[in-house]
Amino acid sequence: MRFIDIAFITPPDDFEERAAAAQADGVENIGKHSDVWRDCKPNLKQASFDKCYYCEMKDIRSDGTVDHYRPKSKYSWAAFRIDNFRFACTFCNSRRTDQKTGEIGGKGAGFPLYEGCERATCNEEIGNETPLLLDPCNAADPDALDYRADGVVVPASQEDANPQKIQALTSIEAYHLNHSDLQEARRRAAIEIQEKIIEAESFMKRFTGGDLTAKQPYTSAVRDLKRRLDQRTELSAFSKRVLQAYKNKPFVDQILATP
Ligand SMILES: [Zn+2]
Numbered sequence: 001m002r003f004i005d006i007a008f009i010t011p012p013d014d015f016e017e018r019a020a021a022a023q024a025d026g027v028e029n030i031g032k033h034s035d036v037w038r039d040c041k042p043n044l045k046q047a048s049f050d051k052c053y054y055c056e057m058k059d060i061r062s063d064g065t066v067d068h069y070r071p072k073s074k075y076s077w078a079a080f081r082i083d084n085f086r087f088a089c090t091f092c093n094s095r096r097t098d099q100k101t102g103e104i105g106g107k108g109a110g111f112p113l114y115e116g117c118e119r120a121t122c123n124e125e126i127g128n129e130t131p132l133l134l135d136p137c138n139a140a141d142p143d144a145l146d147y148r149a150d151g152v153v154v155p156a157s158q159e160d161a162n163p164q165k166i167q168a169l170t171s172i173e174a175y176h177l178n179h180s181d182l183q184e185a186r187r188r189a190a191i192e193i194q195e196k197i198i199e200a201e202s203f204m205k206r207f208t209g210g211d212l213t214a215k216q217p218y219t220s221a222v223r224d225l226k227r228r229l230d231q232r233t234e235l236s237a238f239s240k241r242v243l244q245a246y247k248n249k250p251f252v253d254q255i256l257a258t259p
Helices: 015-024 027-038 041-047 123-128 163-174 180-208 212-229 236-244 250-257
Strands: 065-068 085-088 145-147 153-155
Touching: 015 027, 027 065, 041 065, 041 085, 145 163, 145 236, 153 163, 180 212, 180 236, 180 250, 212 236, 212 250, 236 250
Parallel strands: none
Antiparallel strands: 065 085, 145 153
């Protein structure tokens, strides 16, 4: 999960008018106006370079969905707010069973809150609400997740009393972030990154030792590693974590320091 800045999402031209009209049509008719959020999909996708906001994968088998972070069934007032829309793959958005493990995951219409929290009844009350689901559009939330090199997502905090740990655990389950296919994709990415680091280091040593023919392959290996961190690349938050394990190597530390 990476931070997606809502400020950079431009709604379609006629969005405000259509959203206001749809909202005014009443709670019972929300579903009739699904085109209002569906038509925002290209704008939402653009902000994440076509990746699901939750898992950072591009699902080439489907064109993804517009998820309501606060479900419209519980928050009818947020049904047509673009700041409530998230671009999501069907794995993260819908309840489904992992065929390999039998575990059920996917967000569905669930939206658990921190114990003792009142549900917000309008946008002005959002500040009083502590959702248990991490929000990729909240700058601090993606940092609540950490990644193991074997592809498993875990909470960044180990302290049971830390609300971020509870948020992380709830979100890992709700977004199905440890779906076996996703874990496998991360595990493979980690192996490729580790191999690329070894390759880069070997060419770097040859180059710094005076072998000028090693410069080009060293540059290419560094470029490949930098691409792994790019916001446009799948699983970039995970890749960053893999590289961080090697930051004692000055060239890796340099790659991590590049914006
Ligand atoms: Zn996803």
